[in-house]
Amino acid sequence: MNIRTHIQTLLIFTMTLAAQGQSVVDPGATLPRSVQLRGGESGGGTVRPDESRRVSPDEAPVSRLRPQRIVNRIAATVNGRPITANEVSVRLMPIGAQLAAQYPKQGPEFYKQLALAKKNIIEDLVERELLRNEFEGMGGVIRDSLIDQEINRTILTTFNGDRDAFLKNLSMSGMTIRSFREMTKNQLQVQIMRASKYDQEIPPTPEELRKEYEATKEQYRDLTKDKVKFKKIFIPMLGNDSASTPEVQFNLADLIANEIRAKKATFPEMATRYSKDMYAEKGGDWPITERSTLSPEFAAIIFGAQPGEIIGPLVDATGFTIVMVEKKELAPPPPLSAIKEQIDMMARNKRSNERYKKWVDRLRKKAIVKVYI
Template sequence: YAQLVTQFPRRGPQFEAKFNEAKAKILEELVDRQIILEEFKTIGAFIKPNLVDDEIKRQMRELYNGDETKFREELKRSRLTMDGYREMTREKMVVSAMRAQQFSDAPPPLPNEIQNEYNDIKSTLRDVTKDVITFQKIFIPASDPQNPVATPDTQLALAEDLAKQLADGKDFSELAKSYSRDAYAENGGLQENVPRVDLSPEFASIIFEAPVGKIVGPLLDRQGFTIVKPIKIDFGPAPALDSKVREMVEERVRRKKTSQQYDRWIESKRKRAMIDIRD
């Protein structure tokens, strides 16, 4: 949700469409998760606590740039305790384990299938705390001391007009020098070799996924509106295809091979389940 708010300052139809799409997907996943958790109880299985802790560390590294303070602040904003989050994580791991069980009779992945799958996903397995980016930025504050009559709405309109000018080919450096209100304006908005961990998670998620040279924004934060143009992106190293990574990749290949089998299994469980959904 935070990333959508950052990406769509005016909300609007596009925001609503993406929000409703995400909401429907989450609801379906919650229903399926509850069904699978009941199955897990039935067979008397369990997840070791140290595995849950390892997964939380991985999420902290990938979702919060390894910043434990930001992670705990997000828990507080979400009104979650650490114990509550640990239980949520355990449940997700149960779901993953039960899904994997449904693929146990899949034909073994071939070496080329494993390599191809690894090549497709290795960037998502990288150490994101080592990501570095060079970009140009124009920052328009929500309230501008140099313009007492400015309002958040007029400032957003200005940022949107600048983004359109940039998309039409206007020089980024010149517009940054004229309009940006931060320490980098005089240098054309250029910020070089910025570590991902120095950026907010929402901001980093958006600009590191953007193609180099694309005008991104305006993006909303607490201070105002930001327009970004990525110049160079250096991603952190991906793990080698060792035994631990290979096991995960093999499971993904099996899942793809037996996706129809899993879909039939979960659908049969849904039909028999009694789920109470409340707004």
């Protein structure tokens, strides 16, 4: 794994946890001795974020997803401190790739979901800057020894302790050791401020545990044991006709999907006539398939669909796929007794998250936040 991949993975992981209402650090962790805090909250005014710019479909052709073109390289500022467009695009690219597979035609819903993802990313980056400002306003100090410790941990876990490999990958990514140290310091500031607002002293009641279990038990299922029965039509990226193009093939797949949705044709009829996979002659009828044998992206889409729903056309490197889910066999969640420790932690975090969000809201109201994209 190179530095760029490591950074992107870490940032995406942080964003995902934030979206789930979780902390990126152990809520029970104590502040390191090398961190000193003093003082109170900082002040300021409030400016409402600008609305996200609507993106024209012309900016992202069907053949590939292009990062949104941003003339102003500053995406937002928090009390004058900039958040760059690159910080936003790094987090947006993997989400955009997944959306492009789900919406290959990249119509209004694609741009709606992409704009929502961008908005959430900017909100997360703004929150991180608010925490950093609060940390520094309280006189917090991240000592060099703690930064060194965190970098050494990265070298050990990501590069098997090979510092030369770390430096080589750092150079290849275009990042200097100085900028990497600064990024590490910023991450530590955010983690410490989040950890300081979580406490684990008051245990949840049995009723709170039961409610949390009922609300989250599906998250603990063994997904590898999920199974699905579906029908599938596959249209290759290029047809047998030398004049065929990916655009022609996509239009064919889109027409097929719309004909089925409009009930002008049945799924088996269209599969037998047009599909180019091993089950075409059987009307596209695939046998019960384990989730673990499907690609993560494809599995996430079809397991999120309702029986009878027509999905697609979906796009990948080989062609276009239309799917109709017939039934899903989901693995059962474990009993409360088997995951009581995790549920207890979730219940504590939920209580702490409510206090944490109220605190962040107070910070934002006192800050000057401007969003430019």
